[in-house]
Amino acid sequence: MKRIHVAVGVVLNNQNQVLLAKRPSHLHQGGKWEFPGGKVESGETSSQALIRELREEVNLIVIATSPLMTISHDYPDKEVFLDIHTVNGFSGLAEGLEGQQVLWANVDKLREYDFPEANTPIIDKLQSL
Numbered sequence: 001m002k003r004i005h006v007a008v009g010v011v012l013n014n015q016n017q018v019l020l021a022k023r024p025s026h027l028h029q030g031g032k033w034e035f036p037g038g039k040v041e042s043g044e045t046s047s048q049a050l051i052r053e054l055r056e057e058v059n060l061i062v063i064a065t066s067p068l069m070t071i072s073h074d075y076p077d078k079e080v081f082l083d084i085h086t087v088n089g090f091s092g093l094a095e096g097l098e099g100q101q102v103l104w105a106n107v108d109k110l111r112e113y114d115f116p117e118a119n120t121p122i123i124d125k126l127q128s129l
């Protein structure tokens with residue numbers, strides 16, 4: 001199986017909240033909460049993909065990022081490589097441009113949300129910072 005390269009954004013605001021979006025139920029890992037992002041297209045760097053996806057999915061203009069971590073995870077039906085960046089500078093008001101629910105969640109409450117299995121180390125890391 002070909003591993004899918006995914007750019008993922010952990011968007012943090014100044015109240016120590018992180019932006020979550022709900023994956024549409026018909027998609028892979030549908031119905032779960034995710035950090036906005038998507039597949040890196042050919043000819044694109046992961047940071048270009050991150051900037052494009054956040055604009056397309058949640059209407060945010062990314063201004064500043066820093067690398068957080070990478071995760072390789074094998075789902076039964078899909079292999080992903082998540083390239084995760086913290087977004088600590090952005091402009092705009094977050095909204096679900098694809099009709100998805102979005103919300104700002106307190107970092108210390110992240111355990112209350114259902115995430116794709118691959119995301120567990122991200123939650124661990126955010127709560128240890």
Ligand SMILES: Nc1nc2c([nH]c(=O)n2[C@@H]2O[C@H](COP(=O)(O)OP(=O)(O)OP(=O)(O)O)[C@@H](O)[C@H]2O)c(=O)[nH]1
Nearest residue numbers: 006008028029034035036037038039078080116118119
């Ligand atoms: N965006 C995002 N994808 C994640 C996360 N965790 C995780 O396992 N994934 C997986 O990474 C893959 C990325 O996909 P995506 O569906 O967002 O890709 P995309 O926006 O380019 O969608 P598209 O294929 O409809 O254009 C999916 O298989 C998804 O299940 C996460 O926190 N955020």
Ligand SMILES: [Mg+2]
Nearest residue numbers: 036037038039
């Ligand atoms: Mg996406």
